[in-house]
Amino acid sequence: MxxxxxxxxxxxxxxxxxxxxxxxxxxxxxxxxxxxxxxxxxxxxxxxxxxxxxxxxxxxxxxxxxxxxxxxxxxxxxxxxxxxxxxxxxxxxxxxxxxxxxxxxxxxxxxxxxxxxxxxxxxxxxxxxxxxxxxxxxxxxxxxxxxxxxxxxxxxxxxxxxxxxxxxxxxxxxxxxxxxxxRARNRVEGVMLAALIGASSIAILTTIGIVASMLTEATHFFNMVPAWEFFFGTVWDPRFAAAGATASSGQFGLLPLLAGTLYIGFVAMLVAVPVGLFAAIYMSEYASRTVRSVAKPLLEVLAGIPTIVYGFFALITVGPFLRDISAQLNGLVTGNYSNFIQAQSVLTAGFVMGIMLIPYVSSLSDDIITAVPRALRDGSLGLGATRSETIKRVILPAALPGIVGALLMTASRAIGETMIVVLAAGVAARMQLNPFEPMTTVTVKIVNQLTGDLEFTSPQTLVAFALGITLFVITLCLNIYALYIVRKYREQYE
Structure with missing residues (x-):
């Protein structure tokens, strides 16, 4: 049966x-x-x-x-x-x-x-x-x-x-x-309470299982490759070995991947934070109810677009546009119409990723700003302050802890992005400061190392788990720090 x-x-x-x-x-x-x-x-x-x-x-x-x-x-x-x-x-x-x-x-x-x-x-x-x-x-x-x-x-x-x-x-x-x-009610409520506890424990147990599985495989990797070579290495060249080989051929330096991850995430936040924050201020303080009811859902539609679509947009539209614009600017200045912005670059990936993150910043910040008590606004306006002065000197300082926490959580979302970086920033693992050149991130190399029919016996595949646990720790620290900021500086209004 x-x-x-x-x-x-x-x-x-x-x-x-x-x-x-x-x-x-x-x-x-x-x-x-x-x-x-x-x-x-x-x-x-x-x-x-x-x-x-x-x-x-x-x-x-x-x-x-x-x-x-x-x-x-x-x-x-x-x-x-x-x-x-x-x-x-x-x-x-x-x-x-x-x-x-x-x-x-x-x-x-x-x-x-x-x-x-x-x-x-x-x-x-x-x-x-x-x-x-x-x-x-x-x-x-x-x-x-x-x-x-x-x-x-x-x-x-x-x-x-x-x-x-x-x-x-x-x-x-x-x-x-x-x-x-x-006592039927007591028995039924006891069973339902146990079910609720079990449901709430699923997330915790899942997290523990993920961490345990990554730690187990990462430990095997560090038995083959010294930890200091991984965390402080400046060259990423895994050089896949033959099937079944266990020799640690290649170099597994984390720093180029970490630099690319932070660099692209930083550019994305430069785009997302001003636009998203200003949009949140407008919708919460200036927009009429009709405009807000239309603008807010339209802005949040961006959060529902698959990241692979953003990657296509970066690959066929934004990247070529920046490349052609740079060629035109270079021609006007020097007469040489060669482009100085690559189609796949840190700027392309960061710009498109920033567009993707705008609804996260705007939605979270809008909810936080809206939660500021109305009495503070009325008191400031009653004392003769303008609306802009009220926003700058009363509302934003009151909402600042929550906004900072929202920005840190958005940054952790940027660090974990993969598909946009694959298509818009390339797979070149290198350390450089030029935002017009390609770089790559930790998530991209995790995908690369686990692509194909592979056995988890060589450092070339096991390094993906070391990269994964490193990325997990970084995002976990960002989220913990965001919660710390919110709890430490939260204002209590009566």
Whole structure:
């Protein structure tokens, strides 16, 4: 039985439990709801929860544990010479067995007998069923595939029985527990509180998992390449080694990538901060309600445009435009119409990225400025200050901590951008101060190092995790500092 059908059956049992629990509560109340500890709906919800919750837990545990057990059992049946091979080879063999098992489900009885009679025939028959194999399967693979199908079928049958049994037992026991003074509301709210805590913990657990996975692989990298060479190196030249090689050929200097990341982010902030901040001031202090209702959504549309579209815009419009303008200016001044701004440059990437960041700055700053109490504005205007003086001397100082925090969070967004930099700034890893020349960032090199069919055994691929954990620490520090600024300098108004 498929998982979707099982979930549907469990949901039906839960709905039936809700109706039965509510009916039983009303029946016990005898028309006097005051005799019940909780409303009838809570009794129904109690039965529904304990009809579905045990079944879902059994389902999740089985889905996780069953493939592990079946996989280990199938691998245990491999011949000794196969078990002696490297783990990567065994994984490939197991994947091939899985493909054969999927093909077996499509075969008739006669076709299965022909498959087991000859390996070459097996490959031909399975290819005809849409399951191509890279080579003729070994006899043990055919047997293992048959065992895999058999154990999978048995596991599915046992799972269906256990899930339905858990749902029915939970429904019966919770239904029998209903009594007039039974604290159904407390039980239901306790389950909902646990669910809310679990939901709020997902982000924390996800962050911990991401950091742990990156740290594990980054540790392997630093075992091959000294940390000081990575953090203080000035040359980025990984020079990919042959497949399976573990020698640390190449140079893995972080500084050129870090310089490009900060430089492009700085140019982007130079574009985004003035435009976004002035737009926020206008919309919150000067714009009429009609203008604000139109301008604010139009400005925030920029935040919904995919970054790859910004990259195309930089590649085919902004970059060539800056290149041609520089050639014209150079021709007017020197008579030599050669361009001094490259189509792919720090300026191009920073300018387009700044356009992308404008809605982040304007939206956050607008909300912060709008939150300044109206009494401060009225008091300043009542004392004779103009609107511009009120903004400069009252509103902006009051909103400054929040604005600074918003700008730091926007900067962390700029540091993590990838697609715009790939298309607008190039992939040249170098240290230079000319904004008209190409540079690259940490995120671009992470993509480059993990592109293709690679094994995570060489420093050329493992360096991506070192770059990732470095970028994570930088953005985390920016966000923590932004929260610190907001909390330390937040004004409290009464």
């Amino acid at each position: 498929s998982i979707s059908i099982l979930l549907l059956i469990v949901a039906v049992i839960g709905v039936a439990g809700y109706l039965a629990g509510s009916w039983r509560a009303n029946a016990l109340a005898g028309g006097k709801s005051s005799s019940l500890h909780s409303r009838p709906g809570y009794y129904g919800a109690f039965v529904a929860i304990w009809s579905m919750l045990p079944a879902v837990i059994v389902l999740l545990v089985w889905i996780i544990a069953s493939p592990i057990y079946i996989g280990s059992t199938v691998r245990a049946g491999f011949p000794d010479e196969v078990k002696a091979e490297p783990q990567a080879t065994q994984n490939l063999n197991y994947n091939m067995i899985g493909a054969i098992a999927r093909g077996f489900r499509l075969l008739s009885v006669e076709e299965r007998q022909a498959v087991f009679a000859d390996a070459a025939t097996a490959r031909t028959v399975l290819a005809g069923k849409g399951v191509p194999l890279a080579a003729d399967p070994a006899p043990y693979m055919l047997k293992s595939a048959d065992d895999l199908n058999r154990m999978t079928t048995t596991s599915s049958t046992i799972l269906s029985a256990l899930v339905m049994l858990s749902a029915l037992v939970g429904a019966v026991l919770s239904y029998r527990a209903i009594a007039p003074r039974f």
